[in-house]
Amino acid sequence: DPSDQQLLSLLANIYAGSLEKHAPKIPKGTRDFSPEQMAIREVAFNIITNVFKRHGAVTIDTPVFELKETLTGKYGEDSKLIYDLADQGGELLALRYDLTVPFARYLAMNTDVHKLKRYHISRVYRRDTPNMSKGRYREFFQCDFDIAGEYDPMIPDAEVLMVMTEILDELPLGNAYEIKLNHRKLLDAMMEVSGVPAHKFRTICSSIDKLDKEDWATVRREMVDQKGISEEAANKLGQYVGDENKARLRSLGPLEMLAWLKGQNVFGGNAKAAQAFADLTILFEFLTAYGILKKFSFDLSLARGLDYYTGIIYEAVLTSGTTSVGSICGGGRYDDLVGMFDRTGRKIPAVGVSIGIERIFNILDKVLRESGMIRKTETLIMAMCHKDAPTAAPLELCAELWANNIRAEHGHTVVATNKDYKRMVDLVRDNAIP
Amino acid sequence: DPSDQQLLSLLANIYAGSLEKHAPKIPKGTRDFSPEQMAIREVAFNIITNVFKRHGAVTIDTPVFELKETLTGKYGEDSKLIYDLADQGGELLALRYDLTVPFARYLAMNTDVHKLKRYHISRVYRRDTPNMSKGRYREFFQCDFDIAGEYDPMIPDAEVLMVMTEILDELPLGNAYEIKLNHRKLLDAMMEVSGVPAHKFRTICSSIDKLDKEDWATVRREMVDQKGISEEAANKLGQYVGDENKARLRSLGPLEMLAWLKGQNVFGGNAKAAQAFADLTILFEFLTAYGILKKFSFDLSLARGLDYYTGIIYEAVLTSGTTSVGSICGGGRYDDLVGMFDRTGRKIPAVGVSIGIERIFNILDKVLRESGMIRKTETLIMAMCHKDAPTAAPLELCAELWANNIRAEHGHTVVATNKDYKRMVDLVRDNAIP
Numbered sequence: 001d002p003s004d005q006q007l008l009s010l011l012a013n014i015y016a017g018s019l020e021k022h023a024p025k026i027p028k029g030t031r032d033f034s035p036e037q038m039a040i041r042e043v044a045f046n047i048i049t050n051v052f053k054r055h056g057a058v059t060i061d062t063p064v065f066e067l068k069e070t071l072t073g074k075y076g077e078d079s080k081l082i083y084d085l086a087d088q089g090g091e092l093l094a095l096r097y098d099l100t101v102p103f104a105r106y107l108a109m110n111t112d113v114h115k116l117k118r119y120h121i122s123r124v125y126r127r128d129t130p131n132m133s134k135g136r137y138r139e140f141f142q143c144d145f146d147i148a149g150e151y152d153p154m155i156p157d158a159e160v161l162m163v164m165t166e167i168l169d170e171l172p173l174g175n176a177y178e179i180k181l182n183h184r185k186l187l188d189a190m191m192e193v194s195g196v197p198a199h200k201f202r203t204i205c206s207s208i209d210k211l212d213k214e215d216w217a218t219v220r221r222e223m224v225d226q227k228g229i230s231e232e233a234a235n236k237l238g239q240y241v242g243d244e245n246k247a248r249l250r251s252l253g254p255l256e257m258l259a260w261l262k263g264q265n266v267f268g269g270n271a272k273a274a275q276a277f278a279d280l281t282i283l284f285e286f287l288t289a290y291g292i293l294k295k296f297s298f299d300l301s302l303a304r305g306l307d308y309y310t311g312i313i314y315e316a317v318l319t320s321g322t323t324s325v326g327s328i329c330g331g332g333r334y335d336d337l338v339g340m341f342d343r344t345g346r347k348i349p350a351v352g353v354s355i356g357i358e359r360i361f362n363i364l365d366k367v368l369r370e371s372g373m374i375r376k377t378e379t380l381i382m383a384m385c386h387k388d389a390p391t392a393a394p395l396e397l398c399a400e401l402w403a404n405n406i407r408a409e410h411g412h413t414v415v416a417t418n419k420d421y422k423r424m425v426d427l428v429r430d431n432a433i434p
Numbered sequence: 435d436p437s438d439q440q441l442l443s444l445l446a447n448i449y450a451g452s453l454e455k456h457a458p459k460i461p462k463g464t465r466d467f468s469p470e471q472m473a474i475r476e477v478a479f480n481i482i483t484n485v486f487k488r489h490g491a492v493t494i495d496t497p498v499f500e501l502k503e504t505l506t507g508k509y510g511e512d513s514k515l516i517y518d519l520a521d522q523g524g525e526l527l528a529l530r531y532d533l534t535v536p537f538a539r540y541l542a543m544n545t546d547v548h549k550l551k552r553y554h555i556s557r558v559y560r561r562d563t564p565n566m567s568k569g570r571y572r573e574f575f576q577c578d579f580d581i582a583g584e585y586d587p588m589i590p591d592a593e594v595l596m597v598m599t600e601i602l603d604e605l606p607l608g609n610a611y612e613i614k615l616n617h618r619k620l621l622d623a624m625m626e627v628s629g630v631p632a633h634k635f636r637t638i639c640s641s642i643d644k645l646d647k648e649d650w651a652t653v654r655r656e657m658v659d660q661k662g663i664s665e666e667a668a669n670k671l672g673q674y675v676g677d678e679n680k681a682r683l684r685s686l687g688p689l690e691m692l693a694w695l696k697g698q699n700v701f702g703g704n705a706k707a708a709q710a711f712a713d714l715t716i717l718f719e720f721l722t723a724y725g726i727l728k729k730f731s732f733d734l735s736l737a738r739g740l741d742y743y744t745g746i747i748y749e750a751v752l753t754s755g756t757t758s759v760g761s762i763c764g765g766g767r768y769d770d771l772v773g774m775f776d777r778t779g780r781k782i783p784a785v786g787v788s789i790g791i792e793r794i795f796n797i798l799d800k801v802l803r804e805s806g807m808i809r810k811t812e813t814l815i816m817a818m819c820h821k822d823a824p825t826a827a828p829l830e831l832c833a834e835l836w837a838n839n840i841r842a843e844h845g846h847t848v849v850a851t852n853k854d855y856k857r858m859v860d861l862v863r864d865n866a867i868p
Contacts, residue, residue: 024542031497032494060472062467064573065464084522088561139499155825285826289829391586395720402596
């Protein structure tokens with residue numbers, strides 16, 4: 001009978017659907033951490049936290065979501081990547097996109113806090129196209145270190161960069177990284193001098209930022225053909241970030257690059273450029289005192305996209321031979337962000353760095369597995385129960401061990417046969433219990 | 435001119451609106467953690483983690499959100515409290531409601547894992563009415579410990595309860611807690627024997643669960659008048675959970691209560707009751723071996739609401755004198771939850787406990803502040819710069835200290851006057867730097 005057939009096929013579909021429904025899956029772009037991966041994560045966090053604490057930083061925590069309006073207008077073109085929560089009645093919420101904006105919101109809310117050197121290790125969320133092999137997830141950790149408050153010029157900036165290099169050196173990355181440094185005001189000056197209209201600064205910045213992957217000719221074409229700046233403006237920009245800049249970078253350290261830019265007077269009398277040069281002159285003195293200036297390259301083509309930067313900006317990329325395998329950390333100075341949240345317009349200048357940990361996990365995972373250094377548990381003693389003894393006997397033993405704060409486990413099953421015993425011994429060995 | 439007036443008033447509104455917009459706020463029911471509060475949190479987590487590790491547990495982590503379908507059908511009436519993410523194209527997601535369902539999903543996905551004793555300390559999300567003074571937040575921490583896999587009966591259950599009492603005893607709660615224990619199958623048996631229709635089990639359970647706050651007469655009225663069970667059924671339930679049960683609880687320990695229930699044969703030959711009694715007989719033997727049975731009260735009126743429990747259930751409440759000040763932890767056995775995610779129907783029995791930490795924070799905060807034991811940073815040395823010395827001098831000193839892994843800070847400002855010096859000394863004292 002056809003209607004029976006239809007009914008059967010309908011039921012079969014529902015059944016298949018319900019199986020489908022129960023197939024266990026994890027959201028796209030996210031990951032679980034197994035016990036082994038947690039052990040690796042702890043190694044990385046310990047290295048990083050130790051540096052933060054060595055510099056006297058305290059830590060804070062903020063909620064995983066913020067009011068939607070807190071995040072609005074802070075991330076430029078990347079705002080489309082923000083995860084919104086559903087409107088279930090009540091406030092409009094969104095998952096945090098970074099730890100910097102919540103930090104600024106925290107400072108603006110805590111009006112008794114005028115200075116804060118804090119670190120914050122937590123997860124952030126971006127609806128980006130995931131690429132797990134490159135360590136690009138939709139939920140990922142950031143390890144942030146920021147110094148907020150009024151200080152003598154460039155003192156906090158230099159310390160943030162010191163923290164960054166200490167971490168890069170203490171992680172087992174084999175020194176295979178390079179750090180680019182630039183100044184937001186130099187980017188603005190470059191645009192002004194080249195005659196780029198003010199409303200196109202942001203979009204031209206994001207073209208310039210592609211110069212680490214694409215050549216000048218390609219980026220230049222994008223600026224003229226797609227973003228509509230004049231040939232003349234593009235040529236002028238080329239004086240700063242074109243192929244000659246690449247060649248200069250290979251031969252000039254930060255001090256020489258700064259001297260060359262000042263000497264050539266390529267920015268004319270532009271006021272923003274003058275401010276940036278003054279900042280960088282002091283900064284390079286301090287980085288010399290710290291002994292880390294040689295780790296930096298002063299690169300006019302570094303143009304990090306976030307809206308809130310106002311001073312120096314920097315980014316470290318991991319390198320394999322001469323090729324970059326992706327950004328590992330970055331940051332900058334953001335003097336106006338706290339003020340954006342403050343009703344009274346109170347400003348707190350701040351500078352910070354954000355370390356992405358996902359690529360580091362992959363590297364540490366490889367290093368630690370090869371060295372056989374991963375241990376998931378810290379159990380010292382395994383109590384077993386023989387079939388002729390009362391079941392509760394190992395429980396009493398364990399209770400005594402635990403009471404003396406000794407890490408112990410019992411077998412959770414009665415040892416009745418040699419096979420049982422062998423299984424227990426395997427368990428002990430698998431968990432590296434001494 | 436009236437239209438100018440209108441325009442001005444419109445502009446004034448927009449301006450006021452934009453001020454309103456930037457007033458810094460945190461989402462309802464959430465909190466920031468200040469550096470002092472983070473130090474307290476660490477104390478609590480360290481106590482709890484130490485117990486977990488002492489029992490040989492490993493840790494895992496899962497994403498803050500899950501596929502919506504993963505959470506569906508697991509939480510009964512509480513499902514309305516789940517936070518959904520907005521549908522921005524792609525998967526439908528929701529913030530995790532607890533750590534138990536993600537753990538079950540993890541086990542179902544990792545088909546090579548058959549046994550796992552794991553802890554997980556992380557945040558969960560519930561759109562409940564917040565009550566900060568009682569420690570009820572919309573974003574809060576749970577510290578979960580679970581044992582999954584096939585073991586001899588009640589061995590893992592007893593260890594979970596041991597872990598729970600160790601933590602309650604090691605936290606500075608002054609032993610002001612009580613633990614109630616019951617068995618899901620006894621609740622079911624009670625309903626069956628009393629003639630409550632099967633489709634009303636859940637809603638009657640949630641009435642019974644109110645008996646810690648309301649008297650039997652009130653709860654009985656709710657069952658009959660609002661939930662529509664017969665007077666007869668309500669009277670029969672009264673034999674188990676009515677006023678006489680309260681009186682019995684005051685005089686009978688778990689073993690006596692179990693003996694009394696068996697002796698009175700109040701469950702007749704009900705098969706589920708017989709199973710529960712068998713479980714509890716073994717469990718009480720093990721809890722005696724662990725020396726913790728006396729900490730429990732075997733209370734038929736404990737009826738935790740979550741759908742997934744299949745065996746023993748338990749809950750600890752903090753007490754102040756003779757009054758309860760709210761639940762601090764709870765859990766139970768859930769043998770079918772992993773199977774709900776597994777296509778092949780593979781089941782992994784499991785039992786666990788979840789410790790809520792927000793109330794504990796409040797208590798620890800009071801205890802530690804009174805004892806003056808909180809220290810936010812671990813800085814040992816403060817380097818200062820006198821106005822006659824080069825600014826970079828303390829930087830060089832700090833660089834050397836940091837290179838030797840010594841926790842140090844510099845003043846971030848030049849000391850030019852006595853006032854500056856005094857400010858620095860205050861800073862050193864405020865941060866308890868030796």
